[in-house]
Amino acid sequence: MDQQLVSAAFPAAAASVSAARRFVRRVLTEWGMEFVTDDAVLATSELATNAVTYAGTSFEVCCRVEDDKVHVEVRDHHPTRRIAMPGLDASSGRGLPSTARLADSWGVTYDRLAKSVWFRLPAAYQNASGSYTQPLPLADSGAPPVLRPGSGEDWPAAEHVEDPFARAVETVRDVLGAEGAAVLLTERDGRLTLGASDGLAPEVRTGGLRVADLGPEGQRGVPWFLGDVPAESAAHPIASILAARSLAAAPLRAQGRTAGVVVAVSAEPGRFEQSDAERLGRIADEVALSLERARVGELERSWRGWLSFVAEASDLLAGTLDQERTMALVAQLVVPRLASWCAVYTVDEAGKARPAYTWHLDETRIDALRKLLDHADPVPAVDVPGPWTGFGSAPEPVRAEAGSLVTDLVYNFPLIARGRRIGTIVIGRPKQDRFLRGVIDLAEELSRRAALAIDNARLYSAQMAMSSALQRSLLPPAVPEIPGLEVAVVYEPAGERSEVGGDFYDVFNSVDENGRPCWRFAIGDVCGTGPEAAAVTGLARHALRILAAERLSVPEVLSRLNRLILGEGTRARLLTLLHGEISLAEDGDGVRLGLVSAGHPPALVLHPDGHVAEAVSPQPLLGVLDEVDFEIDTVELKRGQVLLCVTDGVTERRAGSRLLGDEQGLERLLGSCAGLSAGAVAARVQRAVRDFGPEPSGDDVALIALRVS
Amino acid sequence: MIAARGSIDLHSSDDLRERLTSLVDGGEERIVVDLTAVDFCDSSGLNVLVRAYKHARAHDAKLTVTGAYGRVENVLRTTGLDRFLIEGPPAGDTTAEV
Numbered sequence: 001m002d003q004q005l006v007s008a009a010f011p012a013a014a015a016s017v018s019a020a021r022r023f024v025r026r027v028l029t030e031w032g033m034e035f036v037t038d039d040a041v042l043a044t045s046e047l048a049t050n051a052v053t054y055a056g057t058s059f060e061v062c063c064r065v066e067d068d069k070v071h072v073e074v075r076d077h078h079p080t081r082r083i084a085m086p087g088l089d090a091s092s093g094r095g096l097p098s099t100a101r102l103a104d105s106w107g108v109t110y111d112r113l114a115k116s117v118w119f120r121l122p123a124a125y126q127n128a129s130g131s132y133t134q135p136l137p138l139a140d141s142g143a144p145p146v147l148r149p150g151s152g153e154d155w156p157a158a159e160h161v162e163d164p165f166a167r168a169v170e171t172v173r174d175v176l177g178a179e180g181a182a183v184l185l186t187e188r189d190g191r192l193t194l195g196a197s198d199g200l201a202p203e204v205r206t207g208g209l210r211v212a213d214l215g216p217e218g219q220r221g222v223p224w225f226l227g228d229v230p231a232e233s234a235a236h237p238i239a240s241i242l243a244a245r246s247l248a249a250a251p252l253r254a255q256g257r258t259a260g261v262v263v264a265v266s267a268e269p270g271r272f273e274q275s276d277a278e279r280l281g282r283i284a285d286e287v288a289l290s291l292e293r294a295r296v297g298e299l300e301r302s303w304r305g306w307l308s309f310v311a312e313a314s315d316l317l318a319g320t321l322d323q324e325r326t327m328a329l330v331a332q333l334v335v336p337r338l339a340s341w342c343a344v345y346t347v348d349e350a351g352k353a354r355p356a357y358t359w360h361l362d363e364t365r366i367d368a369l370r371k372l373l374d375h376a377d378p379v380p381a382v383d384v385p386g387p388w389t390g391f392g393s394a395p396e397p398v399r400a401e402a403g404s405l406v407t408d409l410v411y412n413f414p415l416i417a418r419g420r421r422i423g424t425i426v427i428g429r430p431k432q433d434r435f436l437r438g439v440i441d442l443a444e445e446l447s448r449r450a451a452l453a454i455d456n457a458r459l460y461s462a463q464m465a466m467s468s469a470l471q472r473s474l475l476p477p478a479v480p481e482i483p484g485l486e487v488a489v490v491y492e493p494a495g496e497r498s499e500v501g502g503d504f505y506d507v508f509n510s511v512d513e514n515g516r517p518c519w520r521f522a523i524g525d526v527c528g529t530g531p532e533a534a535a536v537t538g539l540a541r542h543a544l545r546i547l548a549a550e551r552l553s554v555p556e557v558l559s560r561l562n563r564l565i566l567g568e569g570t571r572a573r574l575l576t577l578l579h580g581e582i583s584l585a586e587d588g589d590g591v592r593l594g595l596v597s598a599g600h601p602p603a604l605v606l607h608p609d610g611h612v613a614e615a616v617s618p619q620p621l622l623g624v625l626d627e628v629d630f631e632i633d634t635v636e637l638k639r640g641q642v643l644l645c646v647t648d649g650v651t652e653r654r655a656g657s658r659l660l661g662d663e664q665g666l667e668r669l670l671g672s673c674a675g676l677s678a679g680a681v682a683a684r685v686q687r688a689v690r691d692f693g694p695e696p697s698g699d700d701v702a703l704i705a706l707r708v709s
Numbered sequence: 710m711i712a713a714r715g716s717i718d719l720h721s722s723d724d725l726r727e728r729l730t731s732l733v734d735g736g737e738e739r740i741v742v743d744l745t746a747v748d749f750c751d752s753s754g755l756n757v758l759v760r761a762y763k764h765a766r767a768h769d770a771k772l773t774v775t776g777a778y779g780r781v782e783n784v785l786r787t788t789g790l791d792r793f794l795i796e797g798p799p800a801g802d803t804t805a806e807v
Contacts, residue, residue: 527752574756576788599788620789624759652751659749659780 004031007062012052012695020048020061024072027063036070036121043106047074047117058695068123075116077656164290165196168262171283173198176248176276178264180204183252183287185260186211195260201243201267213237214249214261221258223250223281228269238263248272250284252291262287313446317453324357326457330425330450331359338439338446339427340408341365343373344415346423346454353379353424365405372402379424385413385444388426407431411440413447417455425450474537479507482519482582485591486678486709490686492701494529494649502526502533502573503647503700506541510548512583520548523600523704524577525647527623536573536623539564544579554581554596555630562598562622575622576600578645582706585636590708593635593643598622601651604667606681608640610674612667615643642681642707644670649701650685655693678707712743717754725754729761729772738770745776750784762793 006027010016024044028037044061051059057077064071106119165183172181183195184206192209215236217224225248229239239247244265252260262284264272313333317326327344334342341360345353358370375398377390391399391406399406408428415423425447429435471493479487489505505523512518522544526533543564547557558579565572580595597603599621602614616633637643644666651661660666669688673681682705689701711732717725732740742758744750750758758774765772774794777785785791 525752527756574752574759576752597787599790601787618787618789620792621755624763624790624793648752657748662780 004065005062006064007060009060009694010048010058012058016052016059017045017048020059020074021045023061024063028070031065033070033123036123039121040070040072043119043121044072044074047119050074050117051076065123069120070123071118071120073116073118075114077114164287166198168283168287169196169198172262172264172280175279175283176264176272178248178266178271179268180242180244180265182206182242182263182265183260184209184263185252186258192260200265204241204243206241209238209241213241218249218251218261221251221253223248223277223284225249225272225274225277227272239265243267245269246271248277248280250277250281252284252288259288259291314449317449323454323457323461326450326453327357328359330446330454331357333446334425334427334443335359336361338443339411339435340429340433341369341405341427343369343426344423344450344454345379345426347421351381353381355426356423365402368402369405371398372405373426379412379426381414381421382412383414383416383421385411385440385447388412404430409433409435411435411443413443415447415451415454417451420455422451422455422458474504474534474541476506476508480509480519482591483584484709485582486705486707487521488678488682488705488707490682490701490703492649492686492697494696494698494700502529502537503649503702504537504541505702505704506544507704508545508548510581511551512581513551513553516583518581518583520544520554520579520581521704521706522577522579523645523647523702524575524579525600525649525700525702527574527576529700532571533573535571536565536568536575539568540575540577553632554579554594555632558596558598558622558630559628562628563626565623566626572623574599574624576648577622578603578616590636590638590641591706593637593706594632595635596630596632598630601646601648601661601666603643603645604670605635605637606642606644606670606673608674610671612671637706637708639708642670642673642676642678642705644681644685644703644705646685646703647700649697649699650689650703652699653689653692653697653701654695660689660692677709678705681705681707710741710743712746716749717747717751717757722753722757726757726760729757730764733761733765733768733770733772740765740770740772742772742774743776744774744781745778747777747781748779750781755784755788755790758794759790 008020008023010020010023021041021044025037025041028034028040033040040063048059048061051057051074059074059076062073062075106117109116109118168183169181172178178199180197180199180201182197182200184192185195187193190211192206192211192213194206197204197206211219215238217226218238225246226236226239226244227246229236229245229247231245232240234240238249239245242263242265245267246269247263247265249261249263251258252262262280264276264280266272317329327346330344331342340362341358343355343359344357346356347353355370355373358366358373360366360369372391372394375394377393379388379390380386388410390410391402394402394406405428407430409431410426410428413425413427414421415425425443427443475491479489487507489507491503491505493503503523503525505521507519507521510518510520522541524537524540526536526540540561543561544557547560552560558577561575561577565575576599578595578597578600580593583592583594585592593615595603595616596619597616598619602618603616605613605615607613615635619630620628635643646666651659651666653660660669666685669685670681673684676684682703685703685705686701689697711728729740729742740761742761758772762772772794773796774785775796777795782791785794
């Protein structure tokens, strides 16, 4: 079948994991392979997480059907990065071990440019134990991920498997030569429901059967028989309901309890004796065994569905670091799967919990619910989940507006992150829908993850505020005006500004050796990121200004700065720096630049005809050895010429294995900028860097363009 | 002589760092890192080479690199590290000892 091969590519971003999952779910659903979807989605999720987190590259997901197997392959572009085995850490990816557990077979293929991890699942359902075809056992009804033993209508009834009950009644009729046979299943409320029947008289109605109708014999837990029952006998309701004059029966013992009964009936008296009852007992045991198998398979499937849900939830939660959005996400994960409504409370500075986000299945009731929660008792400050009844104290008009909400069953789950109670999740559903144990467990698990996600979002915004403040302090407040020279700068820190980058630039007023006004500029890149790199950045930037004020020449400044960095000892970092002095040309045409490139990507000069040349000769970067002397390179920049200085975030911008700076890439790019103003050159280079690869850049980008106007 | 392969970057540099440090600590006086099979070296890679170079000097040993080409040669040249890390004209069997 030619339709059975589909692939898609995803960028190296956290959001790609859920995109990959949606892709696999959609493809397998289109192919009618719902029964492996959960497993495939979960395994894909693990592998995609590994690709993004550990390989850090974009990846492709390819699904195909081959030899009755669904084959899914996740291919990243990091052939050498080893596969991580994060182990069974509950809060992160479960890694390959769980792929190994879910899949039929799996493996890793390396080639020169990529690594692909693949797994196979059976394309046809082969296990005779169960046949749930729902993608998640948690349907909108909030059905719990646990099996309800003995509940006939929930039993797997599918064409994939032979129904164990239908088989049983046939066997009973064959072996015992009975006219009719039935499997009756015990419900929690004591009713007996029909699991399967064969050959019963048409007038038989099993609807009203109850366990009590089995009589004292039927409740002893051993096979029994009734030899001769008078018609319409009040002493043996089971016989009269089944229109039997004689019957044999055996309990169906599954999961350590009596799950029901297997009955053989006859309209004739005296058809059965004790040996028939015992044979029936053996058949019942066989049925029970296949029920156990079904239950185990079922539990395993629910467990996988549960894992899928939790994986999905964790992923979604990991995808945002915005507090508001995280809470909205939590509420929408809960509703409608686990409850009809959900409120997320956060604790304010005074320790008071307030509803921060409220969501109801029926959007028109959200306002009433919010009002009710606002007027209800405060949610209890407990450390364990429990039922909550706090609506009683709300004033009558609020209760009236809330209608049936006031009688809802409500549970609260404390949000505890890093040992601190940061809020509560309150969930509710109408009182006639009980919360089943599975739902409570799931909500508790979710609340644990939600707590961490919400707290992460809070910390992240705090860190971000600090980082941007620090980053701002590392950049000059303004660029001075230089007569006849256009100056354009671009600065783009990597990522979402959560970490201070190592790139910096500066342009400032100075005085040359003859006491005439001049300007100095610098663009630099400290190896690494974070506070330690920022410390070196700060040192460098301030040293440049102070040493310039001391009238040190550019090479002297670099030598001094080199020694200052080395003086930092173990905190020293490598620094590449392009530093220069700008003075107005004596003949009035353009400027004279005295430059030193200490290990920095080369500065380029663009001539108006599009010709590009390197402006400086490379000299050692700073922070290696102190016995380095620097020499100045002098460049005359004439009218229409552009000097472009960049950091390696530009030249090492990646697209797969290609770098922007490969094969004179930057020279060619600058060559295409002839005739543009400094600002337009800077903007074009910036856009080219952004558009070069499908993934966002992992490095800071800084550039300075100078053009004589 | 130790040969490195692939990319030397943030993720792969730790192995190389450990390897080079242990060679110096093990008393080797002459270490040559063969970069012939290295196609990319970022600033963390340079950092490893610089640290190893300084570590070797502090122990009266000598660390150089050889075989750099393309991007790697370019980055060594741009950063001026070629002055420290690449020996002048190749002199016979300098790489045969380790």
